[in-house]
Amino acid sequence: MPTKETDLKAIWLEILTKVQESLSKVACEKWLLPVRPIRLDERTLELAAPNDFSKDWIKDRYIPILEDAVADVLGTPRSVELISLDLPTPSDEDQPEETRTPRKVQKAAKAARSQRGSQRAAKGETVEQPTLLGDEGAPPDAAALSLPKDEWQEEAAAGEANGRGSHKYPAPIAPGDASTLNPKYTFDTFVTGKSNQLAHAASISVAENPGHGYNPLFLYGGVGLGKTHLMHAIGHRILKNHPEMRVLYVSSEKFTNELINSIRDGHPEKFRDKYRTIDVLMVDDIQFLSGKTSTQEEFFHTFNALHDDNKQIILSSDRPPKEVEKLEERLRSRFEWGLITDIQAPDLETRIAILRKKAMVDNIEVPNDVMFAIANRIDTNIRELEGALTRVCAYASLTKQPVTTNVVSEALKDLFPTSSSKEITLEIIQEIVAAYFKLQVEDLHAKKRSRSIAFPRQIAMYLCRELTESSLPAIGQFFGGRDHTTVLHAYDKIKKEKETDEKLNQTINELIARIQKM
Numbered sequence: 177m178p179t180k181e182t183d184l185k186a187i188w189l190e191i192l193t194k195v196q197e198s199l200s201k202v203a204c205e206k207w208l209l210p211v212r213p214i215r216l217d218e219r220t221l222e223l224a225a226p227n228d229f230s231k232d233w234i235k236d237r238y239i240p241i242l243e244d245a246v247a248d249v250l251g252t253p254r255s256v257e258l259i260s261l262d263l264p265t266p267s268d269e270d271q272p273e274e275t276r277t278p279r280k281v282q283k284a285a286k287a288a289r290s291q292r293g294s295q296r297a298a299k300g301e302t303v304e305q306p307t308l309l310g311d312e313g314a315p316p317d318a319a320a321l322s323l324p325k326d327e328w329q330e331e332a333a334a335g336e337a338n339g340r341g342s343h344k345y346p347a348p349i350a351p352g353d354a355s356t357l358n359p360k361y362t363f364d365t366f367v368t369g370k371s372n373q374l375a376h377a378a379s380i381s382v383a384e385n386p387g388h389g390y391n392p393l394f395l396y397g398g399v400g401l402g403k404t405h406l407m408h409a410i411g412h413r414i415l416k417n418h419p420e421m422r423v424l425y426v427s428s429e430k431f432t433n434e435l436i437n438s439i440r441d442g443h444p445e446k447f448r449d450k451y452r453t454i455d456v457l458m459v460d461d462i463q464f465l466s467g468k469t470s471t472q473e474e475f476f477h478t479f480n481a482l483h484d485d486n487k488q489i490i491l492s493s494d495r496p497p498k499e500v501e502k503l504e505e506r507l508r509s510r511f512e513w514g515l516i517t518d519i520q521a522p523d524l525e526t527r528i529a530i531l532r533k534k535a536m537v538d539n540i541e542v543p544n545d546v547m548f549a550i551a552n553r554i555d556t557n558i559r560e561l562e563g564a565l566t567r568v569c570a571y572a573s574l575t576k577q578p579v580t581t582n583v584v585s586e587a588l589k590d591l592f593p594t595s596s597s598k599e600i601t602l603e604i605i606q607e608i609v610a611a612y613f614k615l616q617v618e619d620l621h622a623k624k625r626s627r628s629i630a631f632p633r634q635i636a637m638y639l640c641r642e643l644t645e646s647s648l649p650a651i652g653q654f655f656g657g658r659d660h661t662t663v664l665h666a667y668d669k670i671k672k673e674k675e676t677d678e679k680l681n682q683t684i685n686e687l688i689a690r691i692q693k694m
């Protein structure tokens with residue numbers, strides 16, 4: 177059975193007490209009190225010295241004394257090994273209270289002895305999840321930057337497995353530096369709809385008033401729905417308004433890797449210098465901190481330092497804080513201090529608007545029915561939606577064809593199969609609209625002007641213009657030989673009305689979905 181975390185601490189206190197019998201009080205306080213135990217197994221006790229100098233000093237002089245004390249306390253011999261953390265040596269006041277003086281060490285050791293049951297360790301059991309002396313009662317920073325070695329390795333391995341562990345030391349961020357932001361992700365290029373209105377409004381508010389409104393801002397939503405885009409947009413706006421500010425966007429994996437690497441490479445202060453001196457910290461995909469206890473610990477201190485200083489924190493996740501597993505309660509509750517807002521999958525209209533915006537930004541011409549056909553196929557992930565548009569355009573260009581709905585079917589058939597690949601025609605639109613309003617198709621052709629018929633007719637005209645490439649005269653012709661100005665009037669009227677009339681907007685979406693399913 178594994179020994180409890182607290183046992184390692186208690187054992188180390190006993191060893192220190194023992195060492196005092198053969199070492200001067202001064203030497204003990206100066207060299208051994210700052211040392212922290214990391215790992216204990218059947219053969220080895222691993223200790224972390226605060227820096228290289230102290231590691232070498234102890235190695236050269238005190239190993240035999242330490243090994244004797246270990247053998248005395250545990251009943252069987254162990255070799256003592258040392259690594260260096262390169263921490264700044266803590267002052268006496270920074271030390272955990274029980275290690276400030278040898279007398280207190282003795283007292284603490286005695287108290288710990290009475291509870292610990294360290295016989296199990298003495299029998300040679302491996303200490304699992306070793307904790308560092310000072311984790312309890314130590315100043316938060318010292319504890320935070322003293323990751324148990326096994327955890328560094330585990331968390332580093334996780335980061336490196338993702339191919340993102342290449343950073344050596346975190347470099348400080350300069351005021352006005354937008355290099356961590358994608359220049360394309362601005363509020364101008366962000367399309368709003370019902371699905372993201374609240375998140376967008378909250379983001380604008382934070383961008384205009386960093387550190388003094390919603391803090392933290394917590395954005396959550398499914399994959400590819402615009403969380404990162406909004407974060408970057410906030411960053412750009414803040415830097416535009418406050419070029420003197422330091423704005424940092426980072427993925428939670430990068431945060432983790434920088435922390436681990438900075439400690440492993442002996443430069444924990446670089447991590448802290450970077451993360452605690454910025455004005456706006458944005459951490460993406462915070463759900464990846466799940467289960468990474470040491471990173472959570474450091475993030476907790478980073479969060480507190482920034483928040484206490486009215487620095488803005490923005491977080492994103494694929495789920496709300498409550499649903500992030502293996503997240504420390506104190507972090508979860510801090511994530512809930514500010515504003516939590518979600519982004520939903522966009523409706524069809526928004527998807528079409530996003531494609532339109534992208535086509536405009538990329539300066540490509542894409543007919544409405546093509547936009548519609550793409551938006552209708554891909555209804556959750558905007559990254560995929562944009563990728564589909566690129567694919568369709570590339571396919572058309574490579575096969576030297578115009579961009580049509582046929583190209584959409586061809587280009588996307590494997591990646592995004594759809595139940596129907598039938599081309600949308602004026603007939604189909606008329607049939608569906610007539611059926612929806614419980615009319616006959618002939619009613620749409622006739623001269624009748626009663627609102628119950630004229631209104632569905634205008635909607636049908638609108639959809640014909642929106643979803644097909646037919647010209648205005650061709651559409652007019654198809655509605656009982658009407659003039660193209662009538663079609664244009666109907667189109668403009670419905671387009672305008674649906675902007676303010678939610679019911680009409682829903683009706684149109686429903687009709688579009690039905691037409692597409694034909």
Ligand SMILES: Nc1ncnc2c1ncn2[C@@H]1O[C@H](COP(=O)(O)OP(=O)(O)OP(=O)(O)O)[C@@H](O)[C@H]1O
Pocket residue numbers: 361365366367368372397398399400401402403404405406461494530533558559562
């Ligand atoms: N409302 C929007 N308007 C314009 N583009 C958008 C919108 N929402 C998302 N996008 C675009 O979709 C792509 C994916 O968005 P983003 O990377 O922000 O998603 P995310 O929610 O952070 O995804 P993930 O969960 O994978 O991190 C980006 O290219 C982004 O510009």
